[in-house]
Amino acid sequence: MKSSILTGILSLLILSASSQAQSGGDAAVASARKELDATSREYQAMRTALYREINTLDDEVIKLSRELKDLEREEAMRTNKLRTTERNTQILRANFDYAVGVLRQYGDNLTNRLHAAENQLYRDDLLAISEAALAAKDDPKKEMEERLQALEIGLGRLPKLAGGQKFEGKAMRNGTEAKEGEFLLMGPAAYFRASDGTFEGVTTFEENNTGIPTAVGVKVSDDGVITSAVSSGAGMLPFDPTLGKALKVEAAEESLLDVIEKGGIVGHAILLLGAVALGLTVFKVLEITRFPVPSRRRINEIIDDLVSDRQEAAKEKAASLKGLSGDMVRVGVERFYEKRRVLEEALFEKMVAIKPRLDRFLPFLGLTAAAAPLMGLLGTVLGIIKTFKAMALDSGNKQAFTVGISEALITTAEGLVVAIPVLVLHGMMKSLSKGKFSEIESIGISLINGTTELDSKEKAAMGTDDSGEDEDTELLPNPA
Known part of the structure; x- marks a missing residue:
């Protein structure tokens, strides 16, 4: 019985809970429906607002697209302008550099173009x-x-x-x-x-x-x-x-006097030496050309007198002859009838005295021709030493260096100017002296040959023949 009571009580409780649960479920469903309706309305409102916002954004996108295209066009234009500006800048820069270069060249050349x-x-x-x-x-x-x-x-x-x-x-x-x-x-x-x-x-x-x-x-x-x-x-x-x-x-x-003045002491000495040599040359020309030499005709007359045994006439003619050559002829006349070797020695002695007279002062001319270039070289060396001393004091003055060298070379030129003509004159004087001495030698030879003619004439007069004789005729006395 108790179990029945419990079962009934439990059933009542279950039914009560079920009814309560059903009523609670209905309330929840009703609440959920209300919430769903509210959410639906809210969703619908949000969807509407979202559509509106999407439309707004689409409009803004279209607007921004247009702006973007405008900006792209403006960027392209600015890029073109920038490129044009860069090209113009390069051209202007080149023109500027050219102008600066011209001005630079003008300034540099102006310095050189100035007087x-x-x-x-x-x-x-x-x-x-x-x-x-x-x-x-x-x-x-x-x-x-x-x-x-x-x-x-x-x-x-x-x-x-x-x-x-x-x-x-x-x-x-x-x-x-x-x-x-x-x-x-x-x-x-x-x-x-x-x-x-x-x-x-x-x-x-x-x-x-x-x-x-x-x-x-x-x-x-x-x-x-x-x-x-x-x-x-x-x-x-x-x-x-x-x-x-x-x-x-x-x-x-420069005048000649200016050049001579620049020669200095050495140059003056060279020119003085040349002037002395020129004076001696003039003196020797006069001395040699005026040296008295008997004519061949006069000598032949004297020899004919001697061969014809007219000694006094020969002495008279020889006495009229002048100079050292006249002395030689007089000695030859006096010794004509002596031995030939004695006559030759006497004539040679006189010619030995004549030769130095003709050749005197000629060694001085040769010495001048040899010494003048050396003196000129000495003057040049001294001038160059002086020039280098001046250059040591002022090394930047090139003009002073060139002028100094040119002045130093003046003495060398003076030495050559003196030496070359004096050398030629010395040779000419030697030839002139030698020619004059040859004329005097020919007179002595004529006198010696006259003794041979005298010997032949005497032997022909005596009818003798000396073809087989072995004696030296030079050691035999001339027949008187």
Whole structure:
């Protein structure tokens, strides 16, 4: 019974729980439906809002696409403009570099085109501009500005040259002495007058190593036309179309006295030696040509008298002969009838005295011809030593070196000028002396041959024949 009661109670409980559960489930289902409806409505609202947003985004995408295309077109245009600008920049840069190069070349050439006298006006400024431009080579604008200053100097120089420009400065008087004075530039021509009034001349275009222009003195008239023109700015001026080269050549030409003066002591000694040699040559020409030599006709007459035994007549004729050759003939007349060898010795003794007389002073001529070149070489060596000493003091003065060498060579030229003619004259005097001595020898030989003729004549008169004799006729006395 109890189990039945429990079973009934349990059933009641189950039914009660089921009804409660059913009622609770219905409530949950109703709540879920409400929530589902709310969620559906919310979803629908969100979907609607999302569609709207998608449409908005689509519109924005379309707008942005259009903007993108515009930007792409603008980018392409800007790229083209950039390329065009770069090309134009390159062209302008090339033109700028070309202009700077032209200005650089102009500035460098302007320094070389300046007249030597204008260096004192413009060279320092142009060198400073060139240095500043080189320092600013990394800044094109500044370099252009520096180069333009050189152009301004060049352009400002032109009207001054055309109208004549005067300025104070220094000039080298004939390339040797610096003088203070005033310049007058007329185009490529420049004129200079010294402040002390002692010098006026035309300035050469070429520059020397001293940096000071060379002014060559010009003698136009005695009233100083260059000085007058430079002072007043008007007047007649000499014009050299060679821009000073002809004047420089003319100034370099030296007179004979100038050359002799540059020879120094050694050169003077050489010329003195040559003058003495020339004087001795003139003396020897007169002495040898005037040396008395008997004529062949006179000698034949004396020999005929001796052969014909007219000794007194022969002595009288021999007594009228002059000079050493006359003495020889007189000795021959006196010894004519003695032994032949005695006659030969007597004649030879006289000829030995004549030979030194004809040849005297000729060794001095030969010595002069040999010594003059050596003296010239000595003068050259001394001059070169002096030149190198001067170069040691001023190594940059090339002109002084070349002038010193040229002056040193003057003594060598003087030595050769003296030696060559003296050598020729010495040979001529030797030949002249030898010819004169040959004439005297022929007279002695004629006298000796006369003894042979005398011997033959005497033997023919005696009817003897000496063909078989073995005696030496020179040792036999002449028949009297």
